[in-house]
Amino acid sequence: MELLTAAEMSAAERTDIEAGRVTGAELMARAGAGTVDAVLAKWPDLAAGAHRAVVLCGPGNNGGDGFVVARLLAARGWTIDLYLLGRADALPPDARANHDLWRERGEVRALEDAAIAPPAVDGEVLWIDALFGTGLSRPFTLSAVARQLGAAARDPETRVVAIDMPSGWCSDSGRWLGDAAPEARTAADLTVTFHRRKAGHILSDGPTACGQLARVDIGLEAATAPGARPARLVEPDTLAAVSKRPGHKYDHGHALVLTGGAGRTGAARLSARAALRIGAGLVTLGVPGAAQLEVAMHETAVMLRRVDDAEALDTALEDPRLNSLCLGPGLGSERAHALVPAALASGRATVLDADALTAFADAPDRLFSKLHARCVLTPHMGEFARLFPDIAEDLKRTPESGPAASRIDAARAASVRCGAVVLLKGADTVIAAPDGRVLVNAAVYERSVPWLATAGAGDTLAGLIAGLLARGIAPLEAAGTGAWLHVECARRFGPGLIAEDLCGMLPGVLRELGV
Numbered sequence: 001m002e003l004l005t006a007a008e009m010s011a012a013e014r015t016d017i018e019a020g021r022v023t024g025a026e027l028m029a030r031a032g033a034g035t036v037d038a039v040l041a042k043w044p045d046l047a048a049g050a051h052r053a054v055v056l057c058g059p060g061n062n063g064g065d066g067f068v069v070a071r072l073l074a075a076r077g078w079t080i081d082l083y084l085l086g087r088a089d090a091l092p093p094d095a096r097a098n099h100d101l102w103r104e105r106g107e108v109r110a111l112e113d114a115a116i117a118p119p120a121v122d123g124e125v126l127w128i129d130a131l132f133g134t135g136l137s138r139p140f141t142l143s144a145v146a147r148q149l150g151a152a153a154r155d156p157e158t159r160v161v162a163i164d165m166p167s168g169w170c171s172d173s174g175r176w177l178g179d180a181a182p183e184a185r186t187a188a189d190l191t192v193t194f195h196r197r198k199a200g201h202i203l204s205d206g207p208t209a210c211g212q213l214a215r216v217d218i219g220l221e222a223a224t225a226p227g228a229r230p231a232r233l234v235e236p237d238t239l240a241a242v243s244k245r246p247g248h249k250y251d252h253g254h255a256l257v258l259t260g261g262a263g264r265t266g267a268a269r270l271s272a273r274a275a276l277r278i279g280a281g282l283v284t285l286g287v288p289g290a291a292q293l294e295v296a297m298h299e300t301a302v303m304l305r306r307v308d309d310a311e312a313l314d315t316a317l318e319d320p321r322l323n324s325l326c327l328g329p330g331l332g333s334e335r336a337h338a339l340v341p342a343a344l345a346s347g348r349a350t351v352l353d354a355d356a357l358t359a360f361a362d363a364p365d366r367l368f369s370k371l372h373a374r375c376v377l378t379p380h381m382g383e384f385a386r387l388f389p390d391i392a393e394d395l396k397r398t399p400e401s402g403p404a405a406s407r408i409d410a411a412r413a414a415s416v417r418c419g420a421v422v423l424l425k426g427a428d429t430v431i432a433a434p435d436g437r438v439l440v441n442a443a444v445y446e447r448s449v450p451w452l453a454t455a456g457a458g459d460t461l462a463g464l465i466a467g468l469l470a471r472g473i474a475p476l477e478a479a480g481t482g483a484w485l486h487v488e489c490a491r492r493f494g495p496g497l498i499a500e501d502l503c504g505m506l507p508g509v510l511r512e513l514g515v
């Protein structure tokens with residue numbers, strides 16, 4: 001469940017090696033063998049008979065894994081063309097040992113920046129990219145080779161396997177180092193990684209580059225380094241309890257969602273329905289007088305209360321049973337300025353989204369000084385950049401060295417700065433708490449739902465989180481659980497989804513979870 005950085009992975013390796021549980025050579029042998037197993041599992045047609053492979057080995061231990069793979073495939077009768085970047089005598093010890101074993105059986109050619117001639121074949125060639133893995137420290141400069149691997153991965157007839165990470169992509173961030181054009185970047189059909197997935201397999205463009213991801217256990221016992229707190233993927237068994245305990249509706253909390261003015265209430269209504277569906281006992285829309293009729297005509301189970309200004313909100317909040325607030329969707333800048341401070345002063349669990357964030361773009365510190373530990377901010381990248389321009393800039397700037405700043409780093413830094421949970425939206429949604437804990441909700445690979453990028457999807461997410469907060473779930477867990485359920489609803493509906501469809505999927509998703 002952990003998503004490791006390169007540093008956390010090598011710390012895990014060091015911990016086990018220093019404890020005498022395993023040697024580096026054993027890990028490399030298992031990584032190579034696991035790669036071959038993963039290749040044959042994906043393409044069973046390669047399991048029988050002799051095939052051909054081009055193996056590209058780099059100057060570090062990723063290259064070492066490549067030598068192991070070359071040896072194992074050759075032992076199956078394959079024809080191998082192997083290229084090495086750099087000098088054999090400069091390889092680190094375990095890689096050097098596997099180079100020497102390979103040399104007993106086959107040739108090593110020098111890899112230069114020119115297109116590689118695959119062996120003369122009638123059939124297909126399997127490309128093995130073992131140039132760089134977690135040790136990538138600067139941009140991949142063999143642009144002809146990168147172009148060739150990228151084109152081969154895009155060609156449905158040709159198969160490319162990346163060991164640990166397609167070379168040139170940062171395994172911490174999923175970003176390409178340097179500014180090569182998209183067609184001059186490597187890619188793979190299958191990426192085989194070891195022990196734990198790396199953050200870069202999930203974040204940013206990592207999933208597109210990796211193709212499909214296989215994880216191989218290499219027998220490391222230490223999940224990470226002692227004391228490390230790596231990011232974790234939200235998965236069903238990490239969901240904060242969504243089952244309802246028996247009780248009265250007031251035992252399940254009461255969420256107040258504030259709307260904008262007349263003609264602008266749709267977004268908040270989406271949020272309110274989501275809060276009710278996820279099980280808040282009661283949900284009320286706080287509506288300005290001019291929009292009362294509009295909201296009343298649309299809503300039945302959701303209640304309505306007139307909230308014109310901060311004073312009216314203060315009065316509403318005299319009811320201690322109102323335990324969760326949602327502000328932002330369709331709220332409008334003027335209402336945001338009036339209502340956000342009053343909402344935050346109440347100390348209630350609060351989701352701030354959309355206009356509630358943008359309204360403070362010119363003075364984010366004015367917002368941050370009012371936030372407390374029970375707040376969840378749910379910005380998309382545009383809103384994030386308005387509140388945290390310097391942190392966003394680190395993600396925008398072309399990284400010239402590795403590891404590059406990641407969306408995990410960004411959300412973590414933002415959360416520490418503002419003192420609240422920050423959920424940075426996307427196919428790789430990152431949720432960070434001020435104490436350094438990070439959850440990632442991955443809508444990539446088999447959970448990919450590009451049709452969730454539709455107007456109003458974010459409003460529904462804000463409501464799901466507000467509903468979970470009303471039910472007493474802690475902010476980080478509420479945000480992670482809400483984001484996970486949101487994607488499951490989109491998966492269940494499929495393409496053609498509009499935001500109104502999301503909530504209707506929730507009962508089926510919950511039933512499948514056994515809730």
Ligand SMILES: NC(=O)C1=CN([C@@H]2O[C@H](COP(=O)(O)OP(=O)(O)OC[C@H]3O[C@@H](n4cnc5c(N)ncnc54)[C@H](O)[C@@H]3O)[C@@H](O)[C@H]2O)[C@@H](O)CC1
Pocket residue numbers: 009010013027028031058059060061062063064065092131132133134135136137138139140141163164165194218
């Ligand atoms: N950490 C572990 O527990 C294990 C690591 N293994 C393998 O080892 C890899 C990590 O090995 P390393 O730390 O040696 O790192 P890599 O093999 O990924 O690359 C490091 C080497 O490449 C050079 N380099 C980096 N960027 C470059 C660039 N753009 N152009 C030219 N040279 C560049 C570095 O100077 C260094 O020599 C993993 O990705 C994985 O494949 C596996 O053998 C299994 C166990």
Ligand SMILES: Nc1ncnc2c1ncn2[C@@H]1O[C@H](COP(=O)(O)OP(=O)(O)O)[C@@H](O)[C@H]1O
Pocket residue numbers: 354380425426427429443448449450451452453454455456457458459460461486
């Ligand atoms: N490609 C994608 N794959 C999965 N989820 C996505 C993708 N693009 C956007 N989303 C999700 O859709 C929602 C969009 O929210 P937002 O940008 O606030 O839109 P809106 O304000 O129109 O509701 C977020 O939850 C985001 O994580």
Ligand SMILES: [K+]
Pocket residue numbers: 062129130131132133162163164165166167
């Ligand atoms: K690689």
